[in-house]
Amino acid sequence: xxxxxxxxxxxxxKDKGYSLEYAIEYPKNERFGxxxxxxxxxxxxxxxxxxxxxxxxxxxxxxxxxxxxxDIADPGFINxxxxxxxxxxELLKIxxxxxxxxxxxxxxxxxxxxxxxxxxxxGPLHVGHGRGAAIGDSIARILKFFGHKVExxxxxxxxxxxxxxLGQSLYARYKQLLGIDDALPEDGYxxxxxxxxxxELIVEYGENLLKMEESKVIEFCKNKASxxxxxxxMDTLEKFRVSFDKIFNxxxxxxxxxxxxxxxxxxxxxxxxxxxxxxxxxSTNFGDDKDRVLKRKNGAFTYFASDIAYHRNKFLKRGFDxxxxxxxxxxxxxxxxxKSAIEAMNIDSEKLKVILVQIVNLLRNGEKISMSTRKGxxxxxxxVINEVGVDAARFMFVSRSIDSHLDFDLELAKKQSNxxxxxxxxxxxxxxxxxxxxxxxxxxxxxENVLNLKEKEEIDLIKSLIKFKDLLEKAFKERDPYFIxxxxxxxxxxxxxxxxxxKVIGSEKNIFKARLLxxxxxxxxxxxxxxxxxxxxxxxx
RNA sequence: GCCCCGAUAGCUCAGUAGGAUAGAGCACAGGAUUCCUAAUCCUGGUGCCGCAGGUUCGAAUCCUGCUCGGGGCACCA
Numbered sequence: 189x190x191x192x193x194x195x196x197x198x199x200x201x202k203d204k205g206y207s208l209e210y211a212i213e214y215p216k217n218e219r220f221g222x223x224x225x226x227x228x229x230x231x232x233x234x235x236x237x238x239x240x241x242x243x244x245x246x247x248x249x250x251x252x253x254x255x256x257x258x259d260i261a262d263p264g265f266i267n268x269x270x271x272x273x274x275x276x277x278e279l280l281k282i283x284x285x286x287x288x289x290x291x292x293x294x295x296x297x298x299x300x301x302x303x304x305x306x307x308x309x310x311g312p313l314h315v316g317h318g319r320g321a322a323i324g325d326s327i328a329r330i331l332k333f334f335g336h337k338v339e340x341x342x343x344x345x346x347x348x349x350x351x352x353x354l355g356q357s358l359y360a361r362y363k364q365l366l367g368i369d370d371a372l373p374e375d376g377y378x379x380x381x382x383x384x385x386x387x388e389l390i391v392e393y394g395e396n397l398l399k400m401e402e403s404k405v406i407e408f409c410k411n412k413a414s415x416x417x418x419x420x421x422m423d424t425l426e427k428f429r430v431s432f433d434k435i436f437n438x439x440x441x442x443x444x445x446x447x448x449x450x451x452x453x454x455x456x457x458x459x460x461x462x463x464x465x466x467x468x469x470x471s472t473n474f475g476d477d478k479d480r481v482l483k484r485k486n487g488a489f490t491y492f493a494s495d496i497a498y499h500r501n502k503f504l505k506r507g508f509d510x511x512x513x514x515x516x517x518x519x520x521x522x523x524x525x526x527k528s529a530i531e532a533m534n535i536d537s538e539k540l541k542v543i544l545v546q547i548v549n550l551l552r553n554g555e556k557i558s559m560s561t562r563k564g565x566x567x568x569x570x571x572v573i574n575e576v577g578v579d580a581a582r583f584m585f586v587s588r589s590i591d592s593h594l595d596f597d598l599e600l601a602k603k604q605s606n607x608x609x610x611x612x613x614x615x616x617x618x619x620x621x622x623x624x625x626x627x628x629x630x631x632x633x634x635x636e637n638v639l640n641l642k643e644k645e646e647i648d649l650i651k652s653l654i655k656f657k658d659l660l661e662k663a664f665k666e667r668d669p670y671f672i673x674x675x676x677x678x679x680x681x682x683x684x685x686x687x688x689x690x691k692v693i694g695s696e697k698n699i700f701k702a703r704l705l706x707x708x709x710x711x712x713x714x715x716x717x718x719x720x721x722x723x724x725x726x727x728x729x
Numbered sequence: 730g731c732c733c734c735g736a737u738a739g740c741u742c743a744g745u746a747g748g749a750u751a752g753a754g755c756a757c758a759g760g761a762u763u764c765c766u767a768a769u770c771c772u773g774g775u776g777c778c779g780c781a782g783g784u785u786c787g788a789a790u791c792c793u794g795c796u797c798g799g800g801g802c803a804c805c806a
Contacts (some may be wrong), residue, residue, distance in 0.1 A: 200754080213745065216752070226748060263786070265749065308806075350806055375805090411782080466804050477732070477802075484804040491806055520733055546734080588742070589732070591800080595741060600755090603768090609754080611768050623765045662745070674743080677754090688761090688770040724748045729768065 189654045221267035229264040240265025243309035283709045299337045302328045304514035306343040309418035315548045318569040322585035324514045325430040326721045341431045347438040355410025361386035424570045429722045441497045450497040474533040476527035496529040517544040551597040579723040586669040591717035616680035620711045621727040633705040640698045645686040652682040675719040
């Protein structure tokens with residue numbers, strides 16, 4: 189619909205030989221029509237002409253019948269009032285095309301990777317990971333819906349010091365349980381979960397591990413701990429309806445020699461130099477604050493080095509057209525250097541989109557829950573899911589724009605009332621199904637029937653569906669599922685209003701048919717939105 | 730010290746590539762159900778858009794400086 193209006197304006201501009209950028213918006217106030225544009229003001233100032241004159245010329249040259257009226261308002265807005273019939277025809281179009289109505293065309297299919305969560309298997313996931321998971325998974329669903337080829341990936345840094353510490357920590361716990369006095373390494377992992385794993389070791393192996401060579405047993409503990417924890421992480425994610433196409437290990441980049449190759453590639457490009465016994469990447473050439481170390485004095489590669497290899501692998505080995513990395517906002521200092529490295533390898537850094545997810549504050553009845561490790565249990569994603577349910581959690585996580593802090597109140601997420609937006613939208617869907625359950629056969633509906641819709645609540649509801657299409661497109665283009673929740677709330681609000689004022693069952697036959705079509709179409713639209721953010725379309729509540 | 734993000738109603742947030750009287754939910758008060766689920770709907774008002782300048786027909790939005798909050802500035806991951 190919006191495109192229709194836009195194409196009319198574009199055609200006018202083209203005929204006149206102008207090209208300019210302008211806005212078409214939904215006016216905040218209903219009395220300014222259904223759509224409004226500022227192009228006359230922009231063109232007016234360009235041509236040094238009165239915007240009203242420009243607007244008048246546009247209106248006088250118009251030939252289309254989709255509008256009821258067109259107003260020119262000060263200081264030069266053009267307000268379009270769309271005919272009721274135009275909306276009703278649009279409703280038929282949605283009803284006919286179902287989900288496909290909401291898909292706008294893409295120029296070409298791209299092969300896109302979405303990499304998210306990527307938490308090291310050194311401990312359970314916390315709520316911050318949960319937000320990243322909900323966002324990443326939803327983005328992948330949205331991209332797929334619009335026709336792109338998508339691969340979801342989880343990256344594990346299993347080559348570094350952290351995993352070593354994990355192994356040592358587990359071994360220490362194991363010894364402690366056997367009554368041997370041993371302290372956790374400094375900066376070791378203190379969580380309870382390692383004690384549980386240590387117990388499993390005792391059940392399986394008794395005291396036998398003590399007989400092994402120290403380096404071997406730590407290696408063994410490292411693998412045991414990471415495998416166990418990774419499995420727990422994946423279980424939690426599965427429960428959260430998040431799955432991955434691939435788990436990628438940092439180790440692989442060393443085994444396949446890709447870290448070395450990447451370093452050589454950068455050397456060939458002349459952006460690596462030696463200083464103080466270390467190898468440095470000249471990232472300042474690409475706008476970074478300072479140069480970064482790739483290979484340390486002690487001969488070990490930095491995490492950054494393997495990350496360069498990883499991104500080279502994504503673009504050059506696997507050929508993604510676009511890569512979306514979803515990181516916690518505390519990693520933002522990292523963006524510049526990774527992009528620098530990508531550019532140094534002659535890859536268009538625009539192809540890498542790093543999405544930084546803002547932090548989550550977990551609240552209970554408005555009180556902030558401490559994030560300290562002592563109370564660590566509370567902030568575990570697993571516990572949150574168990575407490576409030578997957579639907580509420582996923583909805584909450586994507587219900588604010590990504591770069592906005594999120595206050596997540598556990599009590600609110602559980603409330604079964606209109607405070608809670610999750611139930612508000614799900615309830616709308618359930619109400620529709622409750623009506624449909626009481627009916628038997630499908631009825632054929634045509635324009636003739638639909639023309640019977642004339643109540644304000646009916647037209648408003650249709651408008652909310654049309655707007656949903658714009659919001660989906662926005663979610664797609666901005667790569668932010670937040671806009672879907674916005675659309676779902678909009679449709680639900682209009683539906684509840686309609687429902688309270690008008691009957692479907694028992695209304696006059698033609699009206700009944702038309703309303704039935706209307707609510708079925710609403711159900712299809714809601715269902716689509718639910719699917720895209722991974723929440724359940726409940727038929728009863 | 731340098732860099733990034735934020736600051737909008739009592740609270741949580743929108744504000745769509747500068748536009749019309751700055752919006753929504755919650756909270757608060759009152760009302761609606763003989764009838765498709767009241768987890769719903771209707772009616773009420775609230776703002777130095779952090780501060781100060783600038784750009785222009787027009788700024789919450791763009792520019793500059795400042796204040797406050799969060800985060801980042803390793804041969805850690």
